[in-house]
Amino acid sequence: MSQAGYPSELMARFVAIVGVANAVTETSGIAAYLTENRGLYHGASPLVLKPASTAEVSAILALASETGTPIVPAGGRTGLVGGQVPRDGGQDIVLSLERMNRIREVDAVANVIVADGGCILADIQKAAEEIDRLFPLSLGSEGSCRIGGNLSTNAGGTAVLAYGNVRQLCLGLEVVLPTGEIWDGLRRLKKDNSGYDLRDLFIGAEGTLGVITGAVLRLHPRPLGHQVAFAGLKSPEDALALFERAANLCGTALTGFELMPRIGVDFTTRHIPGVRDPLENPHAWYALIDISTSDSADTASVMVQALLEQGFEDGLIEDAVIAASQAQAAALWHMRESMSDAQKPEGGSIKHDVSVPVSAVPAFMREAEIAVMAAVPGARICGFGHLGDGNIHYNISQPVGADKAEFIGRWREVNAIVHAIVHRYNGSISAEHGVGQLKRDELIGSRPAIETELMNRIKRAFDPAGIMNPGKVTGQMTGTPVGQL
Numbered sequence: 001m002s003q004a005g006y007p008s009e010l011m012a013r014f015v016a017i018v019g020v021a022n023a024v025t026e027t028s029g030i031a032a033y034l035t036e037n038r039g040l041y042h043g044a045s046p047l048v049l050k051p052a053s054t055a056e057v058s059a060i061l062a063l064a065s066e067t068g069t070p071i072v073p074a075g076g077r078t079g080l081v082g083g084q085v086p087r088d089g090g091q092d093i094v095l096s097l098e099r100m101n102r103i104r105e106v107d108a109v110a111n112v113i114v115a116d117g118g119c120i121l122a123d124i125q126k127a128a129e130e131i132d133r134l135f136p137l138s139l140g141s142e143g144s145c146r147i148g149g150n151l152s153t154n155a156g157g158t159a160v161l162a163y164g165n166v167r168q169l170c171l172g173l174e175v176v177l178p179t180g181e182i183w184d185g186l187r188r189l190k191k192d193n194s195g196y197d198l199r200d201l202f203i204g205a206e207g208t209l210g211v212i213t214g215a216v217l218r219l220h221p222r223p224l225g226h227q228v229a230f231a232g233l234k235s236p237e238d239a240l241a242l243f244e245r246a247a248n249l250c251g252t253a254l255t256g257f258e259l260m261p262r263i264g265v266d267f268t269t270r271h272i273p274g275v276r277d278p279l280e281n282p283h284a285w286y287a288l289i290d291i292s293t294s295d296s297a298d299t300a301s302v303m304v305q306a307l308l309e310q311g312f313e314d315g316l317i318e319d320a321v322i323a324a325s326q327a328q329a330a331a332l333w334h335m336r337e338s339m340s341d342a343q344k345p346e347g348g349s350i351k352h353d354v355s356v357p358v359s360a361v362p363a364f365m366r367e368a369e370i371a372v373m374a375a376v377p378g379a380r381i382c383g384f385g386h387l388g389d390g391n392i393h394y395n396i397s398q399p400v401g402a403d404k405a406e407f408i409g410r411w412r413e414v415n416a417i418v419h420a421i422v423h424r425y426n427g428s429i430s431a432e433h434g435v436g437q438l439k440r441d442e443l444i445g446s447r448p449a450i451e452t453e454l455m456n457r458i459k460r461a462f463d464p465a466g467i468m469n470p471g472k473v474t475g476q477m478t479g480t481p482v483g484q485l
Helices: 008-018 027-033 054-067 121-130 147-152 198-202 236-253 262-271 297-313 326-337 341-346 358-375 404-408 411-424 440-446 449-462
Strands: 071-074 093-096 103-107 112-116 170-176 182-185 211-218 225-233 254-261 285-293 319-322 353-355 380-386 391-397
Touching: 008 054, 027 093, 054 071, 054 093, 054 170, 054 211, 071 147, 103 121, 112 121, 112 147, 121 147, 147 211, 170 198, 182 198, 225 236, 225 297, 225 326, 236 254, 236 285, 236 297, 236 358, 254 262, 262 285, 262 326, 262 341, 262 380, 285 297, 285 326, 297 319, 341 391, 353 411, 358 380, 358 391, 358 411, 411 440
Parallel strands: 071 093
Antiparallel strands: 103 112, 112 211, 170 182, 170 211, 225 285, 225 319, 254 285, 254 380, 353 391, 380 391
């Protein structure tokens, strides 16, 4: 017998599919695939497979289905909910798409890119830029995350306000089913009402229904005008009022509207090299406003000037600055995108990725602060995010001098406090990071029984052997690994 109680012959059959050079069997090499960035989840696996083609993925899953061997798909492994981490028992084989990183086709006329599921997001953005197009999905991890993982979690990013989640940026998929069958849905149609939309079942399924090996991605014209402004405000209420004016004035040119607290600016200027406070004096809250126009730079400039003037006149803005160059615009966005990482040197951080109706964001922030501070006196709340679509990253840093492990040990307790408020506003406890292991049990417990039952029925229909990313999202697993027979 080999590792995890699997027969050596079975492990050899898996390795033969990808070749010895593309299979990781040593403990030291496997280790990189067993944790997630925040260190909340640590798993075990006897083997990592790195297929180079859809055909190899198909062969792996066919063998896994035949033998009841659990498979955990992995992309860039940047997820924050443990969806890419194998379970503790050491039975799960990791299937990494890192070698499937080819851009198959770029079509400037149809405004599409066809890419392997393992393509790094930044490489797709660059390929679009080379034909003077824009792939607008933008994330802090875009230099390492992979499009298959982005699709599997229905990633959002900083441009959802104008372009939508990645679901809205995908026209078609190629997916290997748990049985090894290949569904070629790489269609480029903007209109297709022929039956059930299978594509949407796989987007957001977190690898529990199959492995996304290819995608047709929608491109957009590159903006000719781009302006970014940074404004100091008194409150989230004023930020919401300013957002309403921005939406009315700018329409679809309003690409991003981010809300940040003063403590977030303090953390980034303290811990992120090169970041400085853009305004002369501190303010309680800030808005980062991004405007992109399709006609000219002058239009973007006129829009941002008009918006700021209106904000000053209405008493919503205390101070503001407009980026004088694209480098300055990038620096402002860097501050926002670094806010989560800037919390790490401050000790433990309990994080939430939630969404509420846009109009309810200020009330949610106020209620959550009262409830959290009552439970954890001295907690430092750094709630920031996409005000324009209601998605707030409600992160809570430990009190100064507190014991990190003790604070992190209260993760579920604090989650329950924040999520209860989210539910009262008919919001979501998973806005763009997915469910994975972190929110699985709460999802099952908080949704209507028929909803979770429908998800389980879909899971059983696509994955009768229960091999695909078991223990994630619904938590259902119907198969029995060979090693446990």
